[in-house]
Amino acid sequence: MEGKVWGYSSNEDNDDVDxxxxxxxxxxxxxxxxxxxxxxxxxxxNVKSKCRWNEEMGMAEVIEKNGKMxxxxxxxxxxxxxxxxxxxxxxxxxxxxxxxxxxxxxISLIEMYKKVAGGKYGCCWExxxxxxxxxxLGYIIGRHDVAWSLKSIRSSQKPVAVEGAEESNQQVDTSSxxxxxISKLFxxxxxxxxxxxxxxxxxxxxxxxxxxGDPNFLLYLSRGHLPSRAEIEVxxxxxxxxxxxxCLVTEGRVSFFSFDKVELPILP
Amino acid sequence: xxxxxxxxxxxxxxxxxxxxxxEPMSKIISQLQSSxxxxxxxxxxxxxxxxxxxxxxxxxxxxxxxxxxxxxxxxKDMYWFQLTLEEAFYLCYFLKCLEINGRADDxxxxxxxxxxxxxxxxxxFPCFYKVYSHxxxxxWVVRSGAQYGVDFIVYRHHPALVHSEYGVLxxxxxxxxxxxxxxxxxxxxxxxxRLLGSVAKTLLVLYINKNGQNDxxxxxxxxxxxxxxxxxxxxxxxxxERSVLTFLxx
Numbered sequence: 001m002e003g004k005v006w007g008y009s010s011n012e013d014n015d016d017v018d019x020x021x022x023x024x025x026x027x028x029x030x031x032x033x034x035x036x037x038x039x040x041x042x043x044x045x046n047v048k049s050k051c052r053w054n055e056e057m058g059m060a061e062v063i064e065k066n067g068k069m070x071x072x073x074x075x076x077x078x079x080x081x082x083x084x085x086x087x088x089x090x091x092x093x094x095x096x097x098x099x100x101x102x103x104x105x106x107i108s109l110i111e112m113y114k115k116v117a118g119g120k121y122g123c124c125w126e127x128x129x130x131x132x133x134x135x136x137l138g139y140i141i142g143r144h145d146v147a148w149s150l151k152s153i154r155s156s157q158k159p160v161a162v163e164g165a166e167e168s169n170q171q172v173d174t175s176s177x178x179x180x181x182i183s184k185l186f187x188x189x190x191x192x193x194x195x196x197x198x199x200x201x202x203x204x205x206x207x208x209x210x211x212x213g214d215p216n217f218l219l220y221l222s223r224g225h226l227p228s229r230a231e232i233e234v235x236x237x238x239x240x241x242x243x244x245x246x247c248l249v250t251e252g253r254v255s256f257f258s259f260d261k262v263e264l265p266i267l268p
Numbered sequence: 269x270x271x272x273x274x275x276x277x278x279x280x281x282x283x284x285x286x287x288x289x290x291e292p293m294s295k296i297i298s299q300l301q302s303s304x305x306x307x308x309x310x311x312x313x314x315x316x317x318x319x320x321x322x323x324x325x326x327x328x329x330x331x332x333x334x335x336x337x338x339x340x341x342x343x344k345d346m347y348w349f350q351l352t353l354e355e356a357f358y359l360c361y362f363l364k365c366l367e368i369n370g371r372a373d374d375x376x377x378x379x380x381x382x383x384x385x386x387x388x389x390x391x392x393f394p395c396f397y398k399v400y401s402h403x404x405x406x407x408w409v410v411r412s413g414a415q416y417g418v419d420f421i422v423y424r425h426h427p428a429l430v431h432s433e434y435g436v437l438x439x440x441x442x443x444x445x446x447x448x449x450x451x452x453x454x455x456x457x458x459x460x461x462r463l464l465g466s467v468a469k470t471l472l473v474l475y476i477n478k479n480g481q482n483d484x485x486x487x488x489x490x491x492x493x494x495x496x497x498x499x500x501x502x503x504x505x506x507x508x509e510r511s512v513l514t515f516l517x518x
Contacts, residue, residue, distance in 0.1 A: 133504070134504055137504050137505060139504065202507070222454070225453070225454075226451070226452065226453055226454045226456075226457060229439070229441065229442075229475050229495070229497070230442065232497075245502055248454055250454075255458075255501060256501065256502040256503070256504060257457065257461070257499060257500065257501055257502065258498070258499070258500050258502050259497050259498075259499055260497060260498050260500075261495065261496065261497050262472070262496050262497065262498050263496055264403065264406060264408065264422075264434075264472075264496060265406070266406045266407060267292070267293060267294075267406060267407035267408060267424055267425075268289070268292035268293075268294060268407065
């Protein structure tokens, strides 16, 4: 080692000719494909499910269930399945869902787009785009702190919000009580509530609403500005150790970032 | 990210890793420390940096420990060497192996005087120095990150042996007022992560909390705390079970 000069700045400059990080390369390819004319086409399925939109709840109630996707779509209350506006719209876009109103009149895709754009029912356009992006990749997505089914609350020890606030050992029996609690979460989207938007599970054919387990990560949609360090900390406090990801939707492009706390190791 | 040792093939990379293990940075730095102390090494304030004349063993050790850069060879084997403010202060204040002259009578400046002088040259010096020393104390090699649009890049050992894994930005824990408002909008995040990603580095942000200390003296450093966070893009396409193909029935 004595007398050996390893070299000065030239070694650091060599980093410029590093191998290109492959992930960025493949992302660029993706971008090229998405800007070509590949808008999703209207699909007509042979076997559709049927749902009735409930304006007061801000959710759709499943009337006829067809297809395997119901294992990981919709929440179960009193033996019935209810879908959020994003779940409903997603299935409609795929042509897998026929939606009607209280008078059994068909509700069109355009009417649903207008509903989402209005920002009511706990969702907004960008949140729907984030939902759609991940759902089409097979991820299982639920609104944060909304139980998939009441069985899952009884089986888990953790207090889960059936209503807007955290309450443990809450027996939710009457359907009207359920409707009331759900409407708080599926009502007006409050811009200033700093809380995770979705619970996300990796694609898994063994997913069960009665015992979903912990989500793999929670997702927060960035609204208007880059979240500050303090805001990330507020969000993390609500995650109870589950990783948080922040999603940004700009002009239809959905990107995801992690702001993980780390600690560089002490080296020898 | 796993460390990326340098070498043209798998064997040379393993050799690089072995070399680093055989002579860890902590050992090199303590050798530098004792050598400098023994020879009463002295530097000079030069506006925004510190210069010193070095040769022989000291030149070697500065190189191996990754402090500073050679400016010019002055005589046979004697170099005029340049240190950044952070590097110089680390050698003076923490390793206590360097003295710096700046006065007419050539007497060395005290740590307090150096601190005030460096602060006058660089407003964010206290935070930048805290980050520099925080990482150096953990035995990481810390160098300027200017060419990548960051404050520092850090290596696990000498850049000849290993690629750097992180590009470091120094930010304030609570508000960015005194740190030039970097990373304040999403496009900054896109920029930095994409640039660093293209050279296989992760963006590492160190948030400094001054904890209400005023920074008149370097003693305030002891009460600064640091929160380390990586900011990275996540690709949902690359993070799925293979079972998704059979599961999706839509």
